[in-house]
Amino acid sequence: xxxxxxxxxxxxSEVPQPAQHGQPGGIMRRLNFVTGLIGGLAxxxxxxxxxxxxxxSGASTATFAPAAPDYVYLAVLLGWVIGFMAGMGAFVGPxxxxxxxxxxxxxxxxxAGKDLGWKRYWKFTTDHKVVGVQYLIMVMxxxxxxxxxxxxxxxxxxxxxxxxxxxxxxxxxxxxHGIAMIIGMIIVVMGPIANFIVPIMIGxxxxxxxxxxxxxxxxxxxxxxxxxxxxxQGGVQDGWSVYQPLASQGPPGMLGYQMTIIVFAFSTGVAxxxxxxxxxxxxxxxxxxxxxxxxxxxxxxxxxxxxxxxxFYQYSQILAMSDRIFNTSFFDPLEGGSVxxxxxxxxxxxxxxxxxxIIPSAAVLMEILPVFYRKPLFSFNFAVAGIVGxxxxxxxxxxxxxxxxxxxxxxxxxxxxxxxxISIPVGFLVLVAIGTMWRGVVWTRLPVMAIYAxxxxxxxxxxxxxxxxxxxxxxxxxxxxxVVAHFHYMLMGAGLFGAMGGVAFYFSKxxxxxxxxxxxxxxxxxxxxxxQITFGSMFVAGLQGQPRRVLQFDSLFNISNWISTIGxxxxxxxxxxFLGAIISSWMYGEKATSNxxxxxxxxxxxxxxxxxxxxxxxxxxxEKPYDYxxxxxxxxxxxxxxxxxxxxxxxxQS
Numbered sequence: 076x077x078x079x080x081x082x083x084x085x086x087x088s089e090v091p092q093p094a095q096h097g098q099p100g101g102i103m104r105r106l107n108f109v110t111g112l113i114g115g116l117a118x119x120x121x122x123x124x125x126x127x128x129x130x131x132s133g134a135s136t137a138t139f140a141p142a143a144p145d146y147v148y149l150a151v152l153l154g155w156v157i158g159f160m161a162g163m164g165a166f167v168g169p170x171x172x173x174x175x176x177x178x179x180x181x182x183x184x185x186x187a188g189k190d191l192g193w194k195r196y197w198k199f200t201t202d203h204k205v206v207g208v209q210y211l212i213m214v215m216x217x218x219x220x221x222x223x224x225x226x227x228x229x230x231x232x233x234x235x236x237x238x239x240x241x242x243x244x245x246x247x248x249x250x251x252h253g254i255a256m257i258i259g260m261i262i263v264v265m266g267p268i269a270n271f272i273v274p275i276m277i278g279x280x281x282x283x284x285x286x287x288x289x290x291x292x293x294x295x296x297x298x299x300x301x302x303x304x305x306x307x308q309g310g311v312q313d314g315w316s317v318y319q320p321l322a323s324q325g326p327p328g329m330l331g332y333q334m335t336i337i338v339f340a341f342s343t344g345v346a347x348x349x350x351x352x353x354x355x356x357x358x359x360x361x362x363x364x365x366x367x368x369x370x371x372x373x374x375x376x377x378x379x380x381x382x383x384x385x386x387f388y389q390y391s392q393i394l395a396m397s398d399r400i401f402n403t404s405f406f407d408p409l410e411g412g413s414v415x416x417x418x419x420x421x422x423x424x425x426x427x428x429x430x431x432x433i434i435p436s437a438a439v440l441m442e443i444l445p446v447f448y449r450k451p452l453f454s455f456n457f458a459v460a461g462i463v464g465x466x467x468x469x470x471x472x473x474x475x476x477x478x479x480x481x482x483x484x485x486x487x488x489x490x491x492x493x494x495x496x497i498s499i500p501v502g503f504l505v506l507v508a509i510g511t512m513w514r515g516v517v518w519t520r521l522p523v524m525a526i527y528a529x530x531x532x533x534x535x536x537x538x539x540x541x542x543x544x545x546x547x548x549x550x551x552x553x554x555x556x557x558v559v560a561h562f563h564y565m566l567m568g569a570g571l572f573g574a575m576g577g578v579a580f581y582f583s584k585x586x587x588x589x590x591x592x593x594x595x596x597x598x599x600x601x602x603x604x605x606x607q608i609t610f611g612s613m614f615v616a617g618l619q620g621q622p623r624r625v626l627q628f629d630s631l632f633n634i635s636n637w638i639s640t641i642g643x644x645x646x647x648x649x650x651x652x653f654l655g656a657i658i659s660s661w662m663y664g665e666k667a668t669s670n671x672x673x674x675x676x677x678x679x680x681x682x683x684x685x686x687x688x689x690x691x692x693x694x695x696x697x698e699k700p701y702d703y704x705x706x707x708x709x710x711x712x713x714x715x716x717x718x719x720x721x722x723x724x725x726x727x728q729s
Contacts, residue, residue: 114162207271233640247310278359305331373438436573453510464500525576532568557617
């Protein structure tokens, strides 16, 4: 270890420092996104060429299963991920540790992006605020990619008089769309908002593990090209669930999907541990659990659910890759494997991930309501109980997706009961939201309007979910477009619209600019109307008997599909308007004050833009986060923000 040879002023105290090796940051000064691309492409090329040379020509599937191109493609994927992460500098920290070189305070400041300006967004940067913005950019890219594929799907289904795409390509875009949107929806709150806001909200200066925070982000970036590349290797032919052993018989593109899941699951695991440790160990003095904001509870709950659920999904893809590459038989019943094993592993994630998406979005809305209605949550304890109840039951409902698998009918009924029971804690959250709004002002501000949309969509998605959890109903509806509609009402209807409200609320703190609420509101309500048209007609098609994941169908379903396709294009227009509002406001929007909405929580008590270490002096919490009452000290500030605000009415809410 290096001996201390100097001191550094850290928050007013002189702290001994190890010897500085060269300029602060060292080799990280030369590493960025460009070097990551170069490293990834170079190692992918080398790995592909070497593997192709080493693979015997005409190798039999008995020895090299199922074919040589699989080995080459897999080597390219591994080379890309390792090379990209090395080029970004992800391995510099462990290497320095192995060499016994301590990091100095100056090194840490450089890695956090101090004085780097916009360049810090293209580097392996440890500042949680920069990582939050990087996540926001990735969310927009991934959801944009998934949304584009959705438009292609609806175009095919809307053009009922001809085939727009080949059956193979149609199957591939269905599977790729599904997993892209799932990944995007999982990180839509947990990435940008959780990373940027939660440390400040609990009074911390950063995450508990800043390097791991950056690692989780750049692993996501590395995984995305793996998924996109699968489209050029035959794609994913078996839907986003890729049931085995059928999926193992598909084209090499299946390996791109599997590599994406393996890397993404590792990314979420790292991020989950980091968020949980940060919450448990770094809350400000005086921030007891009764004084901890609901958003922190929601993020902690989602991280916990992801931590126990995602490994099942990851293991399923590792085993499936082994079946394909090494001729094992984990899932092949003809060789002693089990199809049910894959289904159970898949759905052990597949249903908890619904709540990983919904709970953080609901928690964001719980933060918005007290601020605008100027009164405490209807019941803080009910909100916490709802989140805890969802976490407790989320791991006990997965098998309602397997009613039709042929196992003993008696197995179905415990899962039917647990699925219906989970509607109770979810109902708690809806009750708290409606109770907080009760007898309050009808707001037309964008963050609050998102809440109206979420409550409406969540009620439809929740009610239809209860129906599908009943065995007799599921026997009729299973595998129909009714299931697709329910699924989208839960994930997109509740999760995405909630995230749009969260972005609108925290936009000023994250970017230093005010969001154009007029354009944002037009985008939100356009997307909302299109959403009802799209998936409302899917409910009708499902009741009529249209199966999902089909290219050709009976003319009976033509009208429903025409209407659904029109609605999808309306959604697309709305999302483009909302995206345009974000980009234009980010570049040219009005500069934001520190606390434009008059919130009492800690993240709004810091300057905008937020300083590098968040707080010059760590705060001490002495009151609950939602103690809004009379007189309201923020009436004048709110009135200045919105001239139409009736401060008398708002101030009377207690």
